[in-house]
Amino acid sequence: MAAAYVYMRRRHQNIRRNRLLRDYDNPLDYLDEFDIIRRYRLSRPMIIDLCRRFDNDLHRPTMRSRALPVSLQIMAALRFFATGSFQLVNADVHNISRSSVSRCVRDVTQCLVNVCNQHIIMPTDAASLEIIKRGFYEISDFPNVVGAVDGTHVRIKSPPVDEHIFVNRKNFHSINVQGVCDYNLKFLNIVSQ
Incomplete structure (x- = not known):
């Protein structure tokens, strides 16, 4: 009985499965402005600007199935940043795989890190500080406050090299991120390690 089960399982694994081509819908096409801001924490023009800015970095030419559109990659990452929910939940919302969400978050984060020094600047002159x-x-x-500081641990998959460096005090792999904002909630400084 067990031999028959093992045989059938191996046979089932060897069957070639047809590739599933999904129709990736773009939430920008069907959500109104209120829902976009509520779900992604950025307005439609700001998301479109990010898509235009990062198009060269996130566009993936492929000969296999269709690659995820840049707008979907950015929106999946923004949803993860906005809600802090698990990648599986985010994958279900956008009808993509959890590993695709992970890649989107990683790639969009890297794009943001590459341009953050152009936009995030801690003021040093007396007038700006005042x-x-x-x-x-x-x-x-509250007098003499020049910034509000907070930090968080962003959960990551276990890296293949130097895994022990990324284990935090709660025993999961993460990257430590700290941010400083002004009174308008504009980032003045971000450090991630």
Whole structure:
């Protein structure tokens, strides 16, 4: 009985399966502006600008099946950043595989890291610092604040090399990320290790 089961299982594994070609729908095509901001935390024009900016880096020519469109890659990563939910949930929302979501998050994050120094700048002149201090004071009557700091651990898959470096105090693999924002929630500094 067990031999028959093993034979049938091996035979089933050797059967060639037809490739499934999915129709990747673009959430920008069917969501209204309110839903886009609620789900992805950025407006439609900002997402389109990211797609245009990162098109060369994220476009994948392939001879196999169809590659994920740049807009879907960016939106999958933005959804992950916005919700912090598991990649499997994000994969179900966008009708793609969990490994595709992982690659999207990795690639879009790398694109953002490559351009972040052009947009994220900690002010050093006295006038800019005074504006930020005044903004925080108007919000919460807290004097002499020049930034709000927070950090998080972004869960990652176990890297093949130097795995022990990425294990955090809660015993899972992560990258430590710290951000500093001003009173308008604009990033002034980001450090990820």
